[in-house]
Amino acid sequence: GAGVSQSPSNKVTEKGKDVELRCDPISGHTALYWYRQSLGQGLEFLIYFQGNSAPDKSGLPSDRFSAERTGGSVSTLTIQRTQQEDSAVYLCASSLAGSGWETQYFGPGTRLLVL
Amino acid sequence: AQSVTQLDSHVSVSEGTPVLLRCNYSSSYSPSLFWYVQHPNKGLQLLLKYTSAATLVKGINGFEAEFKKSETSFHLTKPSAHMSDAAEYFCVVSATNTGNQFYFGTGTSLTVIP
Numbered sequence: 001g002a003g004v005s006q007s008p009s010n011k012v013t014e015k016g017k018d019v020e021l022r023c024d025p026i027s028g029h030t031a032l033y034w035y036r037q038s039l040g041q042g043l044e045f046l047i048y049f050q051g052n053s054a055p056d057k058s059g060l061p062s063d064r065f066s067a068e069r070t071g072g073s074v075s076t077l078t079i080q081r082t083q084q085e086d087s088a089v090y091l092c093a094s095s096l097a098g099s100g101w102e103t104q105y106f107g108p109g110t111r112l113l114v115l
Numbered sequence: 116a117q118s119v120t121q122l123d124s125h126v127s128v129s130e131g132t133p134v135l136l137r138c139n140y141s142s143s144y145s146p147s148l149f150w151y152v153q154h155p156n157k158g159l160q161l162l163l164k165y166t167s168a169a170t171l172v173k174g175i176n177g178f179e180a181e182f183k184k185s186e187t188s189f190h191l192t193k194p195s196a197h198m199s200d201a202a203e204y205f206c207v208v209s210a211t212n213t214g215n216q217f218y219f220g221t222g223t224s225l226t227v228i229p
Contacts, residue, residue: 033217042222101166101167
């Protein structure tokens with residue numbers, strides 16, 4: 001079946017502009033994660049959605065970052081007033097029920113470049 | 116608290132020789148441990164995982180890892196490297212009592228020399 005998809009695959013924006021990144025998880029997966037991968041770094045947790053529970057936003061680096069998940073499926077990560085340090089690859093992953101022993105299925109990522 | 120240390124940022128091996136990618140973890144709870152692989156311009160893919168069953172875990176593409184609690188290690192091995200193994204490898208730990216905190220190592224870049 002279809003895997004996790006993300007769009008756009010690449011995004012170039014100017015400093016100060018807002019961007020929206022989209023993630024379509026695997027159908028039926030109740031858990032969805034956003035991560036940020038900067039050059040030479042591991043994955044940095046951003047936010048976690050599990051079913052209808054309140055999302056865990058503890059990883060969001062500033063209030064310029066927000067995310068929502070509509071209808072328990074598609075998620076959008078929004079970065080307002082982008083800064084150059086926001087340049088990174090943003091990865092989305094989903095898992096069946098969000099348990100700590102489950103496999104996460106990753107999308108190909110959105111590569112964001114802020115000029 | 117949970118954390119992961121990947122001891123080598125880069126590993127280079129000749130094709131046909133063994134691969135060893137080292138990972139040490141710290142966890143306050145019984146951990147689940149994972150190895151993911153990321154090929155250039157591709158998404159991360161699960162290689163194998165340990166979830167408190169057998170301590171020697173076999174994964175895809177001939178990789179395996181052994182959970183050693185006394186050494187807090189979960190090193191990834193393969194007997195014979197193939198050119199297609201060249202990629203970035205991430206060791207990941209999570210606490211099994213929560214579902215929302217996965218801690219990724221900084222990655223090990225594997226180069227396979229023909």
